[in-house]
Amino acid sequence: MSGADLWSLAPLIVPALAGTLVMLLGGFNANRRLHHGLAVGALAAALLCVGMAYGTAPRTVTPLLIIDSYALFFLTLIYAATGLLAMFARPYLAVREKDTDAFYALLLFAATGMGVLACSNHFAALFLGLEILTVSLYTLIGYLREDSRSLEAAAKYLVLAALSSSFLLFGIALVYAATGTLLLNPAFRAIADLAPQFGQQAEAAWALAGGIFLFVGFAFKLALVPFHMWSPDVYQGAPAPVTALIATGSKGAVLAVLLRAVGPVGLGEIGGAAGITVLAVLTMFGGNLLALLQDDLKRLLAYSSVAHLGYVMVALLAGGVAGAQAMTFYVLAYVLTTLGAFGVVTILSSESPCEADSLAAYRGIGWRRPWLAATLAVMILSLAGIPPTAGFLAKVAVLGAAIEAGRLGLAIAMALASGVAIYFYLRVIVVMYMQEEEDATEASSLPSSFANAVALLVLVALVIAIGLHPTPWFEAVRVAVATILPA
């Protein structure tokens, strides 16, 4: 490994070192502002390193990691999301007297794990990155130790994530036994070559079984129906900024590595298209129909994110360059939008130690907190896919890719599922602008911290800007996808 390799790896090294530094400083210095500032600063520095790494991309650092513009695109998204989360988290933690070094250190380590996932080119890197992310999440989810819901969520996540990791690991072992390689693309290509010989060659059976195990592992992490059971409980119980991390960064990182592994080969080639089509349809309808029944905003957003992952699977199934571009664009829009929505939930939960998650708590908020409510409304409209927002164009891109690939049935299913979803998204907006209750007191109109207000404003601006003028964003996605899937 040379010095140049280390420079390319800087986007991964910076958050890892900063995490260690936060922990070390925590031993000497109890200044909370310092830890928080260091975490946000480190993520900003990591973003700077990402910008610099574009100069040397694409670069393969050992067989395990590849720093190309696809990886850098996702690194930008992940670090920006994590940095914003760190900003939103501070008042939230401060009001609960939990604003400690461990939170920021774990957040930085989680960012490193997600970064390793986005760059991984090898099953070993994939597994290690995923484990760093999940092990950090175990603690982050249970971070409010005195809150039984938080601990319950952590315990559930611990058991299910460990189980799904074991599925993934077993899948990796089987695929290695059948194909003799641990590099992502060659392994999936070998599965695709072996798949038609199922029944004649023992290796084909191992490869397919391995592929199924791998996909089940991924499906758990992405919370596709029927592997979504953990998601609403964990979303509800986890502290709001951590929920945002699970919903945005961790999903984005897993999707990044999934697309890198499967995209160039195509799901159809691997022989899993039929099963995954069923899963995608179940996920879209399951997520949206179950969201109709929720009276809790965090649970509602959990089911909504399940449904959105179903749309992403449609793009993956459509395959080809168009599918990969649609999928990447969808992830971009989904991450920004979800981050904004959970940002508002976090800020509203920062005013008192009780979590603002039941829909009743949002009653009349449109009159008391017009700016926050308007932000949430924009994000909800984007999630629903209403025109001048990023969410709309992302849905159009996915539908277009599906139709172009001749998967008309899937496109129709997606359109129907999105139609169902509009009902519960609008319900949230209606509740926000309903007449407020008698005992409502406070009347401040700005979020508690100036920095957070700016962060939310930037997110709103991005979501609308992507919706109104998508060309530069499409171009960025096209360049990113071109490195893994040359047109």
Added chain:
Amino acid sequence: MELLFFYIFAAVILGSAVMMVTRRNMVHAVVWMVITFIGVASLYILLEAEFLAAVQILVYTGGIVVLFLFVIMLVNLGDIYQVEWLHRQWLPALLLALLLVTEIGFMVWVGAQDVPAAPEQSEAILRGLGGNVETLGMALYTDFLLPFEVASMLLLVAMIGAIYLAKKRV
């Protein structure tokens, strides 16, 4: 000569394993388990997998067994020192054990039909590379240096998390 040692080690492993599951005192059982682990490590040495043998001793006899002892002593349930000879689940346990024995027996019987020739070639290749431990070390510190470092971070994260969740006052 090798065969003789194999039978000696196999006898040690089986004997201590039987002793382990029949002890009524949990601490004694764990000590018998140590002997089983050492026997397995000796088998690895016979197979010229020295690194695996060292790891077996370090991780299992060194780490896992100490963990077992800690748990037994810390939990201190009193009656755990004198467990019943046959607990209530003996019937399902017996059935599962029988199933496992049949399965392994079948595999061995089928496998014995076409035992591949002794892998002379791979042994020669390994020797050419400078031996088992050396080859592994080279791979670990060149191609796989990065995951090696990343794995250390994974352990750090787990440690921070466990300490945070268990500490009285943060």
